């Protein structure tokens with residue numbers, strides 16, 4: 001793939017260099033320029049729509065930010081065209097942040113409304129605030145970049161925008177192939193799971209908005225400079241729709257989608273220019289067609305035709321890494337790792353966690369048991385930060401966790417699995433584990449964007465470690481398969497692998513044996529023992545009493561939200577209140593059981 005990619009880029013560069021030899025008139029060059037501009041806008045929007053899963057219907061507003069920044073910087077402030085381009089990107093980033101702030105708090109139709117609102121506000125401002133933006137009359141005399149005093153010809157503009165496209169493509173490719181691209185996808189696929197591995201959902205959505213805003217603003221600035229004129233007629237709701245159609249029809253979530261989309265739709269746009277009414281109808285029709293019949297767009301359809309050979313797991317890849325389970329730390333001394341005091345959570349009249357307090361000792365396997373509906377999952381959700389408590393305290397290694405967001409709890413060293421699996425189903429098993437290791441892949445945003453050696457090294461090491469862990473858990477051969485295609489038992493194990501990859505101090509397992517057959521349940525017990533040996537403290541919710549009694553050293557029993565007993569497994573087995581809770585017996589029965597014991 002690297003070779004094919006390099007060759008494709010070389011071919012593109014050669015084609016650009018050969019343009020003067022072709023019989024192209026200004027109209028043709030303008031179309032090539034427009035393809036490049038549309039690609040710039042769509043490439044960033046693809047990060048937002050295709051990777052982070054945030055549909056925006058207001059990116060014409062960000063195009064306007066870039067165009068008017070370049071225009072006003074040149075006409076009013078006398079700033080050089082090159083500096084104006086940078087300024088346009090900077091303003092784009094700021095406005096990306098502005099639109100992200102309300103957008104990351106909503107989703108679905110509300111998100112669409114927020115982004116449409118942004119687009120309309122910008123359209124209104126540039127139309128009505130004529131003192132600054134000159135409305136329909138527009139800003140004239142926007143200066144364009146020149147090299148050695150020579151102004152750009154139409155051919156130069158194609159070369160210039162072509163170079164910008166190649167640089168943008170290389171940067172986004174480098175960014176999206178590593179931890180940032182994975183994190184964006186994780187946010188799109190399963191927010192709670194993303195949070196459970198330390199990914200801040202709002203931070204990554206904001207980042208995607210900013211990236212998309214910068215390339216869209218750059219596109220706007222380039223158009224304003226090439227035209228040397230810009231007015232409010234450019235900024236319409238249709239332009240926002242057009243950018244979105246380019247991304248979705250081209251193939252959102254594919255690095256090549258925006259390129260295909262901008263080539264096809266720019267040509268279609270030019271062809272349909274004679275029938276403006278048809279233009280808008282066509283975009284709507286194409287959007288619906290892509291959404292319903294070609295969800296992966298042109299890139300997806302073509303990708304299916306040219307699918308390469310599946311990757312094959314090779315033991316040597318795993319040998320280069322270190323499995324988390326291979327760690328041999330000093331054995332946990334049983335000192336308090338997590339101290340819960342007076343923790344309370346109610347949903348109206350239902351009180352799944354009722355003033356609960358207990359201590360989790362380091363290095364042990366703790367089990368949380370109780371009848372169905374006792375409040376076990378709610379308690380686990382409180383510990384992992386997925387649900388905020390009404391009151392009470394959760395102190396982890398001396399730090400207060402109550403009220404902290406889930407990604408922050410995860411980053412402090414508490415990992416978890418989910419009762420109903422929350423894998424990133426379309427991603428490979430390897431990518432799932434790499435997401436688990438997200439906060440340990442030390443690649444800064446600029447290093448990832450520029451593909452610096454430090455970022456590549458960090459990615460390679462994380463990959464080797466992830467493969468070593470997968471091999472350790474018997475999942476090596478399935479490393480390159482999509483998580484959703486694994487048998488159920490292996491999916492459960494993969495979720496444990498993902499949680500382990502975050503190198504937790506405390507691992508919370510929510511019914512890890514649910515749906516497993518006896519053989520798989522037995523193997524799970526061995527895995528949990530190995531996790532304990534590797535120095536990780538475990539708290540598991542489980543209904544399989546054989547498993548619980550076989551591997552845990554400390555059992556907590558919850559009933560109707562209250563902690564009714566805790567202690568060693570043998571003592572719990574004989575505890576009359578526990579027997580009563582499980583048998584559904586009344587107080588008398590409990591008393592009887594107590595006297596018998």
Ligand SMILES: Nc1ncnc2c1ncn2[C@@H]1O[C@H](COP(=O)(O)OP(=O)(O)OP(=O)(O)O)[C@@H](O)[C@H]1O
Pocket residue numbers: 347350351352370371372373374375376377378379419
């Ligand atoms: N978000 C919520 N809103 C309202 N009620 C809730 C919510 N979450 C949990 N509950 C209620 O709290 C109670 C405890 O649920 P929880 O899932 O924590 O129990 P559990 O012990 O894990 O049960 P199980 O063993 O069946 O998984 C149930 O009655 C449940 O309906």
